[in-house]
Amino acid sequence: MINSIRGTVSEKGETWICIDNQGMEYQLTASSLSISALPAVGSEARVFTWLYHKEDMMALYGFASQKERFLFLDLISVSGVGPKGAIKILSAVRADQLMMYLEEENLDALASLPGLGKKTAQKILLQLRGKLSWDDPGTPSAHSGPDAEWIESLTAMGFEKRKVVAVVKVLMKSDEIAALSSDKKEQEILRRAIVELSS
Numbered sequence: 001m002i003n004s005i006r007g008t009v010s011e012k013g014e015t016w017i018c019i020d021n022q023g024m025e026y027q028l029t030a031s032s033l034s035i036s037a038l039p040a041v042g043s044e045a046r047v048f049t050w051l052y053h054k055e056d057m058m059a060l061y062g063f064a065s066q067k068e069r070f071l072f073l074d075l076i077s078v079s080g081v082g083p084k085g086a087i088k089i090l091s092a093v094r095a096d097q098l099m100m101y102l103e104e105e106n107l108d109a110l111a112s113l114p115g116l117g118k119k120t121a122q123k124i125l126l127q128l129r130g131k132l133s134w135d136d137p138g139t140p141s142a143h144s145g146p147d148a149e150w151i152e153s154l155t156a157m158g159f160e161k162r163k164v165v166a167v168v169k170v171l172m173k174s175d176e177i178a179a180l181s182s183d184k185k186e187q188e189i190l191r192r193a194i195v196e197l198s199s
Helices: 032-035 066-076 081-093 095-102 107-111 119-127 146-156 161-174 182-198
Strands: 002-010 016-021 024-029 044-054 057-063
Touching: 002 032, 016 044, 024 057, 032 081, 032 146, 044 066, 057 081, 066 081, 066 095, 066 119, 081 095, 081 146, 095 107, 095 119, 107 119, 107 161, 146 161, 146 182
Parallel strands: none
Antiparallel strands: 002 016, 002 044, 016 024, 044 057
């Protein structure tokens, strides 16, 4: 897989950007927000990529950030949302705002995005809420350490990530749990979290 391309921005269009890498020029389909976020023509840039490959065509998609690429991949995993539709969505809303809509289960905001009716917005919400590939840096799941492991373990059991994060954050603030040894703390947090999430 081509993870990213670094080079000179040679051209910009409404839905695409060209990057010149040592004499080889790549044209990438991109959201309007990514195109705006990338440097001006003539400047050096790094563009994260995703290669779309079918029997009759190949297309390279570009993203100004890894977060946008993760969201793009999450979106196209939903039935009824293809690469072009995902780019259209990401042209209308910032990645962090889209994540907020999903976390807050804001169906009206999702349904108002270009190309999304209420039915597709409901599909996106049902499939992606609490299961985004990219974690918000403000949540424990994006941190290194035991809290990330607890959240990963609980999410793997089928619990919704948003609820798991909230429960673990509360348990970690407990004085009773803080006084336990590392091994006992892990067991107690997992035990209490499962009880709380199952109720």
